[in-house]
Amino acid sequence: MVIIHKLPNRRYGMPGNASCPGCPESMGLRYLKMALGDKAVLVIPAGCSSVIQGIGPKSGINFPILNIAFAAAGAAASGMKAAFEVQGKDYIVVVWAGDGGTADIGFQALSGAAERNEDIIYICVDNEAYMNTGIQRSGLTPYGAWTTTTWTGKKEHKKNMPFILIAHDVPYVATASVGYPHDFIEKLRKAAKIKGFKYIHLHAPDPVGWRFDSSLTVKVAQLAVQTGMWPLFEYERGSFKLSPFSKKYKDPSKRVPVIEYLKIQGRFKHLLNKPEEIKKIEEYIERTWWWIDLLERSTNPAKTARELLNK
Amino acid sequence: MGENKITSSQTCVIEPPKTFFWAPLSKPAPAASGKTGTWRTERPVIIQEKCVKCLLCWLYCPEDAIIRKEDNSVEVDYEYCKGCGICAAVCPVDAIKMVPEEWGGKQ
Structure with missing residues (x-):
């Protein structure tokens, strides 16, 4: 359990960087510093995070960083970890990639690193489009x-990255949200202790690309969890479990209606008077939770059997 | 000049550089993009009497522009605050108010 008042009093971020007002990525980077301290070394492929650094000679991110090509983040991090191991240095190699660098362009390097079970933490900062180049559609x-490339709304559903990584059978897969920093910090600390490939998918609502007011970043992130659009869970060494913040929303009657999440964002404006489109999003949420139920039951057979015996 | 000249029979060996400081390298420092306080259209003002020292504004501020003091009371760093308004939105007791900036970016 993370208690805010017990965190050391220091400046975790780097003020005066080039991020937009209300940026979820610079929030996430602060939580990364709170969780891992000065032991983390970042690998950043192209994306918003490489803009936040700004141009030299000053860097706007408070970490040692290797900037690398879009498709190479997983491979570069594997090499970096191997070099640290040879030199006997105890650093945590963290890939901080956007959704394009994870699910679309960087996917082969990510999948390769996961298959080799490299000892790195891969964080996908998911702001659900190519925000850096001007809000183009991505796989997420x-x-x-x-x-800007789907004017009438995207016609396909979001690729379910955490489930793809669970299928790789890596030691640790988790989802997190910038709206719940306690949860994110806890998961990062847990991931740092595990040896092998760790994947954390961080949901990051972006005020610029999602068309909402910059003060609502936290609220939109929390609404995504409360409506069931973004379930928080972790998969650790073959066992799947829901995080405490998301446990309650397994029951569909306890979820906030999805319209609350959609109407706050300008990017869903054209959907609001089309009930059949909203129904499709609700069906997507149902399907996601069906998968979660399936994973929860199939990965904990011992627990399920024990429950049956106790009955 | 004559001694150092590489002839075609010799192989040219390029020594690897000892340090890599010739590569583009930037170091973390505040104000990488200047004093971002000038971006602000609204400024957060903390009403200290209402503050319950929960530190939520400090936790959620993306810019690290909320300065936490020894006794957990908070203060805004107006030099770098971009005026996004997250602190005012997350404050549970409404102790932070967003006030429009004066015309001309006066700080």
């Missing part, structure tokens, strides 16, 4: 969302 853009 949800159904119906406006982007």
